[in-house]
Amino acid sequence: MTIEAVVFDIGNVLIEWNPERLYDAEIGPERRAALFASVDLHGMNERVDLGEDFHAQVSALAAAHPGWGAEIMLWHDRWIEMASPEIPRSGRLLRALKARGVPVFALSNFGVETFEIARARYPVLAEFDALFVSGHLRMAKPDAPIYDALERETGVAPGRLLFTDDRADNIAAAHARGWRTHHFTGPDGLADRLVAEGLLTDKDAA
Template sequence: MVLDLGEVLVRWDPLPALAAGVGEAEARAFLTEFDFDAWNHEQDAGRSFADAFAWLDQHAPRWSRHGRAYLEHFALSQVGEVEGSGAVVRALLAAGVPTFALTNWASETWSAALERFEVLRTFDDVLVSGEVGTAKPDPAIYAMAAERFGHPPSSLFFTDDKPANVEAARAAGWDAEVFTGADALAAALVARGVLDPDWA
């Protein structure tokens, strides 16, 4: 079993972190008028925040303080666990199912997540995109994950909230489903014989 983390196990919302530094109106402007997702994806793929801030200073100085506020208050973007997902992970581990995570996450903020969420420390292994320099849906990260986790692609079941990441996993030979909630994930695992029907 391989799980994505953001919006699968951990709720992530950049707005509170940004608002803490620049106010809600400016935070919303940054998220709607600037391509925050593309900028943030570069950190997930290994770019340092120092380089990310330098890029803003050069190419989009209007948003320089917003980017810095996001990192300064990053802990506020982790708004809690996704309801029910932690229980599914613990059930998998209790059943002896090898359970891994494949996450798009900046290396510089990963330790904060590990410290806050105990469930992240229960996986057999976690491949963090920012630590390996490539991010989903790049095919390279799926090959890297299969090799690192020690299981052939055809034996891996993956769930992610982003359809593009799921499609990339399927193209890599994985079994994969879009995450729509913990109940649906548990049902998919029961259907595949990974969890017993009475797992809860």
């Protein structure tokens, strides 16, 4: 079955997402480990990804843990540094697909405000043919409804979608629906897959 469209995750596919790296640089690995063990920063971020207000969620968590308040607010004030840098070859692959007339969709767990911050920094995020961002939809991967929303709104059959994501659980959920999948571990592997599927030439994927 011919692939008609390619679906990209964003974090750790098009841009790096590594909060721990920022905190290690700012407060050291030991204090960072203590902070993350004491405060559910990733749980807070999941609520933001489901559409809750970014500033309100971070501020509320800081107020609930005053001993870590300043450190928690780094998640808000320096968020873009956690979502960086861009992965340049992935962006080139996306643009090469578009140049060959292959639709490209985003399917990403991302907050409403944080996605706008990222889109202002990274022009590639404005180049998708359709966006399925969890914060706007108030549903997230790997739950089935967000995959269903993409299928319904794009009209592309599951077996004609190729989805790349860095998380195995998100890939498994797509595979269970009949999507073609590529577990992203780096842009070189994705380039090879796109060439193998006949979507790009070696020259396109360079």
